[in-house]
Every structure is written in C-alpha cells, then in structure tokens.
Amino acid sequence: MSSQLARSEESAVPGGSRVAAGAGLGVFAAVIGYLLTYLLISGEVRETISESVAEWKAVAWYFYNAHMVDIQSSGSFGPFGGTGTVNFITESSSSTAGVLYILPPLALLAVGAFLALRWNATDLGEAIIAGTPVTIGYGLVMGVGAIVTESSAEWSTFGIEGSSSTAPVLVPAVLLGGIIYPLVFSNAGAVIATAINGR
Template sequence: MSVPDRTSGTSGIVGGAAAGAAAYLLGYLFAYVTQAGAIEDQLAGFNVFAELFGGDPIPTWQAVGWVFYNGHFVETRVPSLVGGSQLTNLISQADGGSLTLLYVVPPVLLVVAGLVASRVAGEREPADGAKNGAFVVAGYLPLAVIGAFLFRHTVREATIAPDLITAVLLAGAVYPAVFGAIGGAGATLLSD
C-alpha cells in the first residue's frame, strides 16, 4: 500500500505562483524593451506642456504599463475633454506594427508558465496538469492588482490608469487561469 504524496499540492501552488509572477514580469519587461522608445517619443509633446503648466510629466514606465494591460484587453481610463473619463485601448488605436504583438505575448508566457508549473508538480494526468497550471494565478493576480495601482498617473484632478475591475478580473484572474491551465494540461500530454 502506497502513501499519497501530500507535498505535491504545496509544490504545485508554489511552482505555479513563481511561474505566474515570472510570466507577469517577463510580459511587462517585453513591453518595456520593445515599446519604451516609441512611447517616450509620443509622450514628449504632452510632457513639455505638462511641465510648462506645473504638472508632472508622464513617466515612460507607467505608459508602458498601460500598453501592457491593453495587451490583456484591459482598457486604459483617460480623462475626457468634456469631463469625466473614457476607456481606450492604445494598441487598437495604433497603426499595427510591433504593438499588436503585445496581444500574443501574455497568453504565450502564461501557457509556458502553466507548462512549467505542471512539470514542477510532476503531474501525469491532463486534469491534474490543468489544475496545477491554473495555479499561475497565485503569482499573476497579486502583481496585476499592484500594477493596476502602480501604473496610475494623476494629471491635476484626472487620472490615467488601467481600468481596475478588468485589470483584476481579466488580466489578473481569467488570463492566467485559462492559459495556465492550457499549458499545464499540455505539459502532461507532451510528457507521454
């Protein structure tokens, strides 16, 4: 009679959390490395006016965060000229090019993270692999919530930031759960 291994659940969560955190950080890093120059150029005019009128210029790292969240289909809340705010996706407004790649990077990184989490847990069955792959939420969700607040920029009374609800629910929970589970299940199928 064999004794069930009770440590695999803990290692699955820890491995999933680590893989999820790595996927988030690598995704942002990819967005920063590929888009920072172009975003900085686009912000130059606005930042000159902001400084002229005593406002704070928008840091490039924050604007890259908006685009990173847009890659998860999380819109950016920007002040409206008529008051209030409106939601916009900066990627969909661009002329294509390398920005469109940002829609692909988060799912790919999360599939790989799910695959790694499943391998670390040593799963052999697709359902168990999917469960362990979905544990990437444990690392991705907290960073998605923190990022939604870090990538917030206030101009006078108006704020530019990722939409908080979709940043938490879509980018932080749904994306890692779905794509991590796909990667986790795929890891068990690849090991056979």
C-alpha cells in the first residue's frame, strides 16, 4: 500500500518539473566533471600551457578532449597561416590523464541513475523519460563552454601582424559532447538503476 502511495505521489509531479530537474542535474554533471578534471590535471596545465592562456580555459580543453572533442588551434603571421587540432590528453605525460576519459561517463551515469530512482522508474520507457532531460543542461554547458573557452591573441613584430586562436571544435563539442554523451550515458544510468530497483 505504501509503495502504491509513493508511486502515486511521484506520478503527480508535473512533467515540466521533471524536465527542469533533469536539465539542472545535466548542468551539475558537467560542472562536477570539469571540477574533477581541474583537480587531476591543473598541475600539468600550469607546467605546459602558455602563461598567456587562462588556466581555467586550458583545463576545459582537457575536459572537451575527455569527450573525444579535439581542440582546434589556428595561427597566422603576415601572409602565412595554418590550422590544426590537438588532443591534450593523448599528448599528456601525466599518469592520471587517461582517467579523464571516464569522468564524463561516470558523472552522467550517476545522474541518470539518481533521476530514475528519484522518479521511481519501473520500466525502460520511464527510465528514458527520466534520463533524457539531462541532455538539455549538459548540452547547454558544452555549447556555451566551447565558445567562452576560446583563447586568442594578436601581436605585431617588425610591422608584421600575427594572431592565434585555440578553442574546442564547436560542432563536435555540441553534437558529441553536448548531445550524444548525455543521451547515451545518462539514459544508461537510468536504465541500469531501473533494472536493479525492479528486482
């Protein structure tokens, strides 16, 4: 009787509130992933990244790399210029750098599982409904972050103008990091939690 009452109370929660909660936890998952990245890699960032780049931006580049999103670097000097991509994790000498790849999935799995348990999901459909809204908040952070973490500089040497710019590649940052990652892992967490809770 008490489980039926709890189930009834959960179903009375408006859908908009569930979406807002999922989106909010998506933001939370992204922030936690970034902060853990900072704790693990900030030492290397201070040693290897140019002092002209803000440390928080450089850490964010590792965070995007952890989502399989490359960082694009472009530069020009007079008539010459070029563009390339880099993955700071694969080029890192830190023994903990590889751990960064598992941080986003773990954060998203945990958030998805929490939501499924919070809304008392009992089947696959309810699990997906619980986990999917995480994408809204996570995608927003990844999209905005790809823009605000750009680092650029301009200079002049002997009258010749030069410039450089480094930032996450925007389309993969949004599609891969902001949509596919949370869709896959938050829903996986919700499904796993629902299956375990149903036993």
